[in-house]
Amino acid sequence: VEERFTINITGMPPTFVGGGSDNKWTNIENWVNKIYPEKPEKYAVILADAVIDESIQVNQLLVSDEGSVHITSTGGLTVGTGGIQCSKTDGSAIVIDNLHSGAGFLRVDPTYKGTMPRITMRYQTQSTLDNGANKVAEWQYIGAPGLNSTIYVDYNTWLYKLDEPNNNWVLQPRVDSVSLDPFEGYAITQYGQPTYEWTADMTT
Numbered sequence: 001v002e003e004r005f006t007i008n009i010t011g012m013p014p015t016f017v018g019g020g021s022d023n024k025w026t027n028i029e030n031w032v033n034k035i036y037p038e039k040p041e042k043y044a045v046i047l048a049d050a051v052i053d054e055s056i057q058v059n060q061l062l063v064s065d066e067g068s069v070h071i072t073s074t075g076g077l078t079v080g081t082g083g084i085q086c087s088k089t090d091g092s093a094i095v096i097d098n099l100h101s102g103a104g105f106l107r108v109d110p111t112y113k114g115t116m117p118r119i120t121m122r123y124q125t126q127s128t129l130d131n132g133a134n135k136v137a138e139w140q141y142i143g144a145p146g147l148n149s150t151i152y153v154d155y156n157t158w159l160y161k162l163d164e165p166n167n168n169w170v171l172q173p174r175v176d177s178v179s180l181d182p183f184e185g186y187a188i189t190q191y192g193q194p195t196y197e198w199t200a201d202m203t204t
Contacts, residue, residue: 141185
């Protein structure tokens with residue numbers, strides 16, 4: 001059984017600095033004075049590159065200039081009411097990045113001056129074409145992820161908006177960017193494997 005016994009007499013929050021045999025969050029050797037955030041109500045500070053390969057719960061997480069958090073396919077991170085903070089001073093942001101596909105991410109813009117934070121989301125679609133003569137493009141159904149939402153598409157994409165009173169799908173202009181109305185339904189079909197990107201103001 002792995003030992004994670006900690007007694008915090010310093011008053012400082014559990015602080016990840018690495019230095020153990022690996023960069024795993026669950027390795028107590030990677031934490032200052034072996035003070036590990038054992039309970040979900042703990043507050044954790046990350047000063048190095050931390051790898052999470054199992055389910056972790058903390059109440060609040062602070063990632064410093066030198067720190068980063070990588071969640072593997074077997075890991076998970078649940079943050080309670082304290083949320084995730086980024087103390088980086090170089091203008092960078094919190095980024096949730098899908099490295100498997102290389103084209104998906106969620107980014108919170110730290111420089112946006114609006115009332116609510118502005119987010120950017122990107123994902124790459126799977127190819128919807130077969131190799132035969134009857135090539136069929138599949139449909140994806142989406143909605144605006146926030147206020148002042150814009151989707152960026154290419155000319156291999158057709159975007160339709162649902163006219164709910166008339167139960168009809170209306171083709172939107174074939175342009176590089178289209179504004180999406182909140183609480184409205186949209187459908188996308190495409191040829192090839194394009195990458196879609198949204199920007200929007202987060203709402204509460």
